[in-house]
Amino acid sequence: MLTLGALLSPVATAGASPAAPAAPEPAxxxxxxxxxxxxxxxxxxxxxxxxxxxxxxxxxxxxxxxxxxxxxxxxxxxxxxxxxxxxxxxxxxxxxxxxxxxxxxxxxxxxxxxxxxxxxxxxxxxxxxxxxxxxxxxxxxxxxxxxxxxxxxxxxxxxxxxxxxxxxxxxxxxxxxxxxxxxxxxxxxxxxxxxxxxxxxxxxxxxxxxxxxxxxxxxxRTYQATGKPVEGSLDGCRDAPLVAPGQYLDRFTGGRDLYYKVKKRPDQLLQVSATAVAEEGYGRGSLITVAAGPEADGEPRAWLREFDQSMGWANIISTGGRSKPGAGSEKPAPDDTGCILVENDVTRPGDKPMPVELLVGIADKTTRQAGARAPEPRTGADAEGGYSFNSATPIGPGTYRQSITVGEAPFWRVEVKAGQKLTVKAGVDIPKDFPRSATTGWGVTVYNAQRTSTQCNKDQNATELLAGRTGHIERVCGPWEISDEGGASGSAPDGYDVPGTYYLQAQVAEPDDEAKGIVVPISLTVDVTGTPRSGDGPVFFFGDDAAHGPSQSGAHAGGEQGANGTTAAATDDDSPLGKLALPAGIGAGVLLLAGLAFYALKRRGAA
Known part of the structure; x- marks a missing residue:
């Protein structure tokens, strides 16, 4: 059984960003x-x-x-x-x-x-x-x-x-x-x-x-969904498993939604992220939504509700949100038990099951006092991008170069604090003999600390169509000013004022097969300016595996294994975990393959 000291020690709560679970074995x-x-x-x-x-x-x-x-x-x-x-x-x-x-x-x-x-x-x-x-x-x-x-x-x-x-x-x-x-x-x-x-x-x-x-x-090098296996309820919150902070792996079947129970006191903040991973790509209008609120609600959303929609070609949709701070803006839940809902407007009856990552985090005064630490940034050849939120390569300010094949979508992660500004510049060199296609584009996507994606800038889509152009093509995203210490101010579009781990993903997107496999050189320049501001910003706890430190990005598995082999993220008893009413998070990372005309649509706050 976990002790209180082990659960909330500075080591155990070491990550404002979650630690990675054990990497899945390559094919x-x-x-x-x-x-x-x-x-x-x-x-x-x-x-x-x-x-x-x-x-x-x-x-x-x-x-x-x-x-x-x-x-x-x-x-x-x-x-x-x-x-x-x-x-x-x-x-x-x-x-x-x-x-x-x-x-x-x-x-x-x-x-x-x-x-x-x-x-x-x-x-x-x-x-x-x-x-x-x-x-x-x-x-x-x-x-x-x-x-x-x-x-x-x-x-x-x-x-x-x-x-x-x-x-x-x-x-x-x-x-x-x-x-x-x-x-x-x-x-x-x-x-x-x-x-x-x-x-x-x-x-x-x-x-x-x-x-x-x-x-x-x-x-x-494809996106490999990871997490502790869990089976969310398909029929509402009553029979849903109780999840604690950590990363979990579930799946969408047919057009069914997924439900999980979670414990959260009114004075605690809850973060929930969800990532749906397709083998090929999404059609227009595919939608994933995460919501959370008291279990008694017909549709839980009093704590948070966020969604992302694909309007073009992508193989991942990711969204996440945080509840607002303070009991005054939260609806109390009986026994501090609430419900997480992951709405599935992606798969249809008869479709193959689709992996879904869930990430859950909790923040309160105890986790904030514990402090936070981040993985050591990599440089040189060691800074080659990873291929999911969980394997995103930690980097600092600077310029990084590597070659990728068309269709790959490497990930990096960078830590940004309140008081700083983040600017991301990504370039690609398209060879003269590159196949001409109306659907090929160069994209860079930035995901905030809640694993929510954004358009590069207000006047730009996620992907810039090449339209037959060759040579060096560059896109600049930002600067975004990181100012929100409360976790859900909603002052910046798509939440790009929230401090924490930001994920950067670059890709030459090609829905057709003509250009796949062609190798192109890319560059990524990260600029973080400004002086970090001291304050009482939240530090999220993403599960006890964080004691090992966030070695590469993303969420890690949390929770306990039941005697019957099923996974429960929390114990509904008098254990320290149960008494703390820590919220469960769905580990999500949706790797949007910055495809054609992709737009991220989001609604923040309680409905």
């Missing part, structure tokens, strides 16, 4: 490479297909994150004869699925350098073996590179793909057709389609390298 990826005899053809931009494939695979090995589990399987690499039985069994695991540390990286590159292309094309058999390489659990992907159709069926490769999908495994197969004739393309696309993977054509070494890079980044 396990097995690359299956065609080394059949046709790969010796000298038609890949002045070199053999084999040489181009070696170049692309070596690039993947060089750039793979150290913690990323990568395996390599080849087929057609050892038997040069005509015996079909032997040729169609010619598939080998070259590299087990293992994190790419220095030793594994050196070994893999050495093996790739020695590849020869000599044999048959047993795609179906190789897919079965690759599924075994990846193991039985976790997010797994097979990336298949082939220049032709299977020459060994049975088993037909598309039937093998259906077989793997029917096993209920979290497994997708992405396919790159390398100079593939039209006769083979339908077979390869079928493999991708039936496993919910993707198909891409590549005609030369550069496009193969770019295509593979995009697929691997998709597996390793």
């Amino acid at each position: 396990r990826i097995d690359l299956v490479l065609d080394l059949s005899g046709s790969m010796n053809q000298d038609d890949a931009d002045g070199q053999t297909r084999l040489a181009a494939a070696k170049q692309a695979v070596t690039r993947i090995i060089d750039t793979a994150p150290e913690q990323a589990p990568l395996g390599l399987r080849v087929y057609g690499a050892t038997y040069p004869g005509q015996d079909k039985k032997r040729g169609c069994a010619d598939t080998q695991r070259v590299l087990p699925v293992t994190p790419m540390d220095r030793a594994a990286r050196a070994d893999a590159k050495k093996r790739v350098a020695g590849f020869k292309a000599v044999g048959f094309t047993p795609i179906g058999v190789s897919l079965r073996e690759a599924a075994k390489d990846l193991g039985p659990s976790g997010e797994r992907r097979i990336i298949l590179v082939s220049d032709g159709e299977d020459t060994c069926a049975p088993p037909p490769p598309c039937e093998v793909a259906r077989e793997l999908k029917a096993q209920g495994l979290d497994l997708a197969v992405d396919v790159v057709g390398f100079r593939t004739p039209s006769s083979a393309r339908a077979q390869l696309k079928c493999i991708a389609d039936v496993t919910d993977g993707s198909y891409t054509d590549a005609d030369d070494a550069d496009s193969l390298t770019a295509g593979l890079g995009a697929l691997f980044r998709k597996g390793w």
Whole structure:
């Protein structure tokens, strides 16, 4: 059981911003490479297909994150004869699925350098073996590179793909057709389609390298929703789980809303954030709302109500809010128990379940007196952006540069205090041969300490359409003056006067597939001016895991595990946690992929 001292000690309440939960494991990826005899053809931009494939695979090995589990399987690499039985069994695991540390990286590159292309094309058999390489659990992907159709069926490769999908495994197969004739393309696309993977054509070494890079980044660098599992009630507050400060992971099903109980005294401030994460993108008008208030209310909203709406292409919607301070502006709740409502106007009946992060925080005099600390900013290569609120890279004022692929949306975080001003400048260099598209744009999104997004400035949308432009394109957001010490003054549009952790996200958005995978250099300049003002601003407690310190951004999981395996964020008893009536927060981070004409709409305060 937690003690009072442990719960509200300066260490336990160390974050005005929440600490990150344990990072989710990266997707396990097995690359299956065609080394059949046709790969010796000298038609890949002045070199053999084999040489181009070696170049692309070596690039993947060089750039793979150290913690990323990568395996390599080849087929057609050892038997040069005509015996079909032997040729169609010619598939080998070259590299087990293992994190790419220095030793594994050196070994893999050495093996790739020695590849020869000599044999048959047993795609179906190789897919079965690759599924075994990846193991039985976790997010797994097979990336298949082939220049032709299977020459060994049975088993037909598309039937093998259906077989793997029917096993209920979290497994997708992405396919790159390398100079593939039209006769083979339908077979390869079928493999991708039936496993919910993707198909891409590549005609030369550069496009193969770019295509593979995009697929691997998709597996390793997409937004990964995190938090302690919880199941919100679908039928109102009565049966809802009680949540304490922390980050939780739930899901939208159909068009159903989610309800959670929370404890909050009138003298305490409550922060609630919510993030819905889509696999592809939202349609126009998708809406997510968070509200909280006394449980007795028909629709709880007396404490706070905030919403964000997507009017364009985005794969995340994020919103959050804080209650107003003081008992005089709050409606008392019986036994200090209230209700959190996350309204779902995103999914419809029959849609796939969609992950939702919930973040809950509480602030009062005790947490404020405990003080706050922030993670040490990173510099140089260590300042490369993360890929969610939880993995956002902590930075300070300065200029940061890196390269991203089109469709990626890296995150950074910066701490801003009352009395300071924040200005964010983001630039991208678009190459002259960049595909012309009416829907591609350059966007930078700033999220405030409540994880609510804003338009860059009043006269600018979140994304600036490129409209065929190339060269250096730059956007400036702000300056925003951080002045609100009470937590909900509502004086600034979208709450950009609230001190705390601000999240910065940049992206070249491309709803179509034409530009995906192209690598472009970007720069991010952060300017924080002014002298921090002393005062009694709130310090939010986001759960006991904050004792470990906010290592990278975002929320962390809080709460306790029940004997039946279900998650409750708070205990409704006489424990110190129950007596303190600490509010539960929904850990939210909605990564809006700054897509076309995205607008953030918000209403602040009690309804």
